[in-house]
Amino acid sequence: MKALPDWAFTAAVAFCGFAFFAIAHATGNAIWTDVASRILVYGLAAVSLDILVGYAGMVSFGHAMFLLCGGYAVGILAREGLVSGFIQWPVAMIVSGLLAALIGPLVLRTGGVYFILLTLAFSQMLFFLFTGFSRYGGDEGLQVYPRSEFIRAVDLSNPDTLFIVVLLVVCVALYAMQRLAKSPFGLVLKGCRQNEKRMQALGYQTFRYKLLAFVIAAAVCGLAGAMLANVTGFVSPEYGSWQRSGELLVMVILGGMGTLRGPLIGAIFLLMLEHVLSEQTEHWPLLLGVLLVLVAIYLPNGLRTVSVLFRRQSNVS
């Protein structure tokens, strides 16, 4: 079977996004766009984490710290009167990338369990650092006002406009990461995950590649944070809580790691489930737990392979 071109997945996401938008409006459910924007943003954050977990084999348990970083970059700049999104959003990416470049050399010295622990430790440090920032709301959080401004016609305080902007940015970012996955750099990352010692014996200074992956993933997650700040109109240290990092990991693993599209599916699924179930019962995490166990047992490659359940005879790729 001939593989689909790189842009097919991005095009599918864009198509589904616009179709959803049209249906939501046609059925008088325009309020859905808010949830949809949130899902897209978390989806992008999960996809950026997949670059680390699924490609480079670095299981980060602190990835949400870059959501916090990007979110506060927007919140603080807005508070200080710098409202242009053309500046805010790139700054969110750069600051997140710089943070990763700073802590990367420390956390990348370790592997496996210690990498999990150290990324968690740094995200907790950032969490408590922002809890103490009283100028920017401390643990109460910070209102993002006004929203990022681009051009006059684009008003992000309108949920519809925001959804379209988020959809377009997410599609561009997805495409870029799809390219990365198939690039020479992407292959090096896969090699690092499977056998780092072998990579070194071939001549790769694996540390450099892993650090670059860490920085890229952080910058993309920072962009997601910047958009999340606009979606919720509010940033707080909770953005970078360890529970949030855990949710991102769940999205990646639930959807199917190492595939990019898997984590997006995972994000859609998890947040929809949360949205629907939390209206029925406050015990919804219990149901989620049961579901995770089932997926882990029956779909070890994640939800994206759900079709195997319906065609048991054929081979699973």
Add this chain to the structure above:
Amino acid sequence: MSLEKPVLSVQNVSKSFGGVQANRDVSLDVLPGEVHALIGPNGAGKTTLISMLAGEVTPNDGAIYLDGHDVTGLNAPQRAKRGIRRSFQITSVFAELTVLENATLACQALSGRATYRTWRPIAADRQLRDSSLAALDKVGIAALADRPAAALSHGEKRHLELAMALVGEPRLLLLDEPFAGMGADETSEMVERLRKIKGTTAMLLIEHDLDAVFSLADRLTVLVLGTPVATGDPDSIRSNAEVHAAYFGKKPVTPC
């Protein structure tokens, strides 16, 4: 031959792990195009020595020279770039990648900055694809290019490993038990393969299959308890009394 400058020169290298002395005062050299075999009973420190030469383990003492340059302070990737390549005792290919991708990783390791490219797809690089296929062809497995490496037989994986080590004409090949786990047919095929390379690439070979060792090696060094007890051509090693005592248990050598 003795006038030739050695490719690899190991001088008085020692290594201990905690209280265990793995290598003590090892000196040896490998001449251009030569197959130098390292034999010795289990626990003689052969693999530790190879790991030190590859740059994965730092010696406590002594120096390692490649083409006259001191490489003792270089790490594994730096030495690989200078031309020291190794294969592993336990087959180490990238199981989830295709055979071609395995070779591609070996090829692009030498291309420097190109490996940091994140936009251009790897498939678009014709030159890289050609050189990767050529590397596979060298060991006769180009036909398997599109198979996942995990689907290869043990012998085929061994050949893939050799192909990856041979990319870019290394100065020195470190082969850690290349025939381990192979059947008789596969072994003789691999011996033939190595014989073809012999003369162009210097090799340091660890092997327990003495038949294969004696048919391939120009010189042998016998390692006992971390120290070389004898170095010489196959005939002199065969008849060396000290070697018999330490390694062959005083019986005359009949390569089995």
